Amino acid sequence: MNSENHPTEVFKFCPRCGSDKFTTSGPRSKHCPDCSFSYFFNASAAASALIFDDEGRLMLTRRGINPHKGKLDLPGGFVEHDESAEEAIIRELHEELGAEVQDLKFYGTFPNQYEFSGIIVYTLDSTFIIKLKSLDNLHPQDDITGIEFHKLEDIDLNDIPFRSIQNTIKKLRENN
Ligand SMILES: [Zn+2]
Known part of the structure; x- marks a missing residue:
């Protein structure tokens, strides 16, 4: 399984504001510093x-x-x-x-x-x-x-x- 297909890699932009600073913040989470949106890729x-x-x-x-x-x-x-x-x-x-x-x-x-x-x-x-x-x-x-x-x-x-x-x-x- 390719790590490039991990959700934290596939979701490159903040889905709320479109920022390209959507940043991996944990093994299954990303955070946007521009609008404070956080998302967890839970099972x-x-x-x-x-x-x-x-x-x-x-x-x-x-x-x-x-x-x-x-x-x-x-x-x-x-x-x-x-x-x-x-x-x-x-x-x-x-x-x-x-x-x-x-x-x-x-x-x-x-x-x-x-x-x-x-x-x-x-x-x-x-x-x-x-x-x-x-x-x-x-x-x-x-x-x-x-x-x-x-x-x-x-x-x-x-x-x-x-x-x-x-x-x-x-x-x-x-x-x-
Ligand atoms: Zn955002």
């Missing part, structure tokens, strides 16, 4: 679901959008403004699969970073173990093209582009 919150079938296999999705179109992912997505991570994963499962959540239990958080449209995007994924009302009649839509169930030990981590999800699967394997 975006995301939520992902760990859903197992009766044989203990994990549900993975095929990404239908870039970055990493065609690669494996967990169901989930970004948390909207003023939304809880729990609300986000319930909403995403409904949008992506037409699925209804019966039970939800917090599992852990996993940091991630990836490059998209020339800037490094930082996220923090909140992961939940989720029981759906039914695994039948799921309809992949929105930004995924299909769902697959895999035994944890059979998942090829090279098919999973995101470090946060690789680390989630590693932790699940350790705790299995």
Whole structure:
């Protein structure tokens, strides 16, 4: 990942007054001395679901959008403004699969970073173990093209582009 794609490098001018003195003031912040505007490039919150079938296999999705179109992912997505991570994963499962959540239990958080449209995007994924009302009649839509169930030990981590999800699967394997 190129350091020139770090947010503090990409955002060269003050977005409030246009000053070219918009200066890096910390590892994820910039400050404008001309108008006193400060901005922090905080990690975006995301939520992902760990859903197992009766044989203990994990549900993975095929990404239908870039970055990493065609690669494996967990169901989930970004948390909207003023939304809880729990609300986000319930909403995403409904949008992506037409699925209804019966039970939800917090599992852990996993940091991630990836490059998209020339800037490094930082996220923090909140992961939940989720029981759906039914695994039948799921309809992949929105930004995924299909769902697959895999035994944890059979998942090829090279098919999973995101470090946060690789680390989630590693932790699940350790705790299995
Ligand atoms: Zn300014």
